[in-house]
Amino acid sequence: MKIGIIGQGYVGLTISAFAGEYFEVVGFDNNQKVVGQLNSGISHIEGVESEVLNAWIKAGRYRATSTGADLVNVDVVVIAVPTPLTSDRQPDLTYIDSACKTIGENISKPVLVINESTSFPGTLRKCIKPTIEKYSKNSVEHMYAISPERVDPGRCDFNQKNTPRLYAGLTPEASVKTREFYSKFCDNLVEVSSPEVAEAAKLFENTFRQVNIALVNEFAQITNALGINVYETLDAANTKPYGFMKFTPSAGVGGHCIPVDPTYLAAVAEEHGAPATFIRRANDVNLEMSKYVVDRVQADNGGSLQGKSVLVVGVAYKPNVADVRETAAELVIEHLRNRGAVVSWHDDVVGTWHGESSAPLSGADIAIVVTKHDSVDEKEIVASAAYVFDTTGKIKDVKGL
Ligand SMILES: NC(=O)c1ccc[n+]([C@@H]2O[C@H](COP(=O)([O-])OP(=O)(O)OC[C@H]3O[C@@H](n4cnc5c(N)ncnc54)[C@H](O)[C@@H]3O)[C@@H](O)[C@H]2O)c1
Numbered sequence: 001m002k003i004g005i006i007g008q009g010y011v012g013l014t015i016s017a018f019a020g021e022y023f024e025v026v027g028f029d030n031n032q033k034v035v036g037q038l039n040s041g042i043s044h045i046e047g048v049e050s051e052v053l054n055a056w057i058k059a060g061r062y063r064a065t066s067t068g069a070d071l072v073n074v075d076v077v078v079i080a081v082p083t084p085l086t087s088d089r090q091p092d093l094t095y096i097d098s099a100c101k102t103i104g105e106n107i108s109k110p111v112l113v114i115n116e117s118t119s120f121p122g123t124l125r126k127c128i129k130p131t132i133e134k135y136s137k138n139s140v141e142h143m144y145a146i147s148p149e150r151v152d153p154g155r156c157d158f159n160q161k162n163t164p165r166l167y168a169g170l171t172p173e174a175s176v177k178t179r180e181f182y183s184k185f186c187d188n189l190v191e192v193s194s195p196e197v198a199e200a201a202k203l204f205e206n207t208f209r210q211v212n213i214a215l216v217n218e219f220a221q222i223t224n225a226l227g228i229n230v231y232e233t234l235d236a237a238n239t240k241p242y243g244f245m246k247f248t249p250s251a252g253v254g255g256h257c258i259p260v261d262p263t264y265l266a267a268v269a270e271e272h273g274a275p276a277t278f279i280r281r282a283n284d285v286n287l288e289m290s291k292y293v294v295d296r297v298q299a300d301n302g303g304s305l306q307g308k309s310v311l312v313v314g315v316a317y318k319p320n321v322a323d324v325r326e327t328a329a330e331l332v333i334e335h336l337r338n339r340g341a342v343v344s345w346h347d348d349v350v351g352t353w354h355g356e357s358s359a360p361l362s363g364a365d366i367a368i369v370v371t372k373h374d375s376v377d378e379k380e381i382v383a384s385a386a387y388v389f390d391t392t393g394k395i396k397d398v399k400g401l
Pocket residue numbers: 006007008009010011012028029030031034080081082083095096098099102116117118119148149150151152153256257
């Protein structure tokens with residue numbers, strides 16, 4: 001079988017790497033720089049080894065392209081493109097639309113179309129299928145299925161093989177074909193009764209994390225006001241063997257999923273007249289954490305940050321990845337600059353960001369740890385500034401949440 005995978009980012013390239021063991025994979029991406037790099041055997045995604053990519057390229061089982069016509073002979077096409085928010089924080093399906101256009105214009109024989117991009121219930125049935133049909137030159141009848149992606153970049157214990165995968169086809173035949181495809185490289189496939197259930201389950205998984213993170217972020221503010229150590233309190237609560245799941249506070253949430261997916265759920269809820277107050281409030285609490293952190297730092301430093309040199313340590317949205325999408329560091333830096341601080345940041349995993357380079361881990365008045373990569377030495381962080389504020393709970397003997 002020949003597989004086309006639209007989007008060669010975190011999700012698409014990860015799937016390509018697993019699928020390449022069994023299928024011929026055409027990785028379609030409209031970023032030509034990424035395509036060139038992938039065809040020379042260089043992976044830009046953590047967790048996808050360049051050696052694996054090279055092995056599939058040499059075996060003739062992987063090729064990246066920006067040419068839609070290269071998808072002409074595929075049997076299965078997987079959509080793995082971004083589903084961000086618009087500037088007014090509404091679901092943005094423009095990348096999905098553009099992927100559907102590529103499929104519609106280039107694939108004229110019936111194939112199985114699987115969506116792995118995260119979106120609201122009804123996306124497969126009401127957006128993807130009609131959009132592909134709109135762009136198709138002939139009246140081809142594709143099969144359609146959803147299998148929301150659950151990959152956690154940088155994570156080693158759970159991967160495509162051992163993470164249970166939800167799926168549902170628009171027709172029974174599409175479900176059967178979807179199972180056949182994923183069963184080659186995934187051990188545990190869970191069929192649900194409709195694509196909408198799979199789409200909603202994916203959104204709820206990330207909303208569950210979002211509201212629990214917001215709750216623990218609020219709790220950190222309460223424990224601080226009461227003079228109680230939040231980490232010790234959470235560890236104490238976590239000794240209960242049932243009915244409790246530990247989340248830890250932070251400067252906010254980042255990445256493509258937790259700050260974005262709940263808003264997809266809230267948008268579709270409100271469109272259907274259902275309340276999403278809890279989700280909206282959780283989002284606000286998480287967004288407000290950056291201000292709370294900067295307020296605490298300012299209060300500890302004589303009530304003003306004007307002219308102080310502040311080093312933000314770790315700007316990736318989570319440890320050991322270079323991904324800066326929606327990172328809480330962005331808002332922390334914005335608050336600091338608005339208060340007159342002279343801000344630089346240190347993150348050798350990210351390297352360059354917004355046209356700035358990672359600064360040395362030393363010589364600042366104030367350091368705020370937003371993300372602690374394993375590669376960064378704790379003692380160096382402590383020595384990097386006269387005052388260190390840790391939002392991660394990983395640095396001993398400094399101020400923190
Ligand atoms: N990254 C994660 O951890 C994760 C986990 C689960 C689900 N998801 C979901 O998977 C989807 C993809 O996310 P990602 O993290 O892989 O995004 P990404 O930004 O890492 O990669 C997307 C790729 O798609 C390409 N692209 C955009 N529009 C295109 C088009 N029309 N045609 C071809 N290529 C196009 C981009 O150039 C980019 O290389 C999103 O819906 C996301 O919510 C992501």
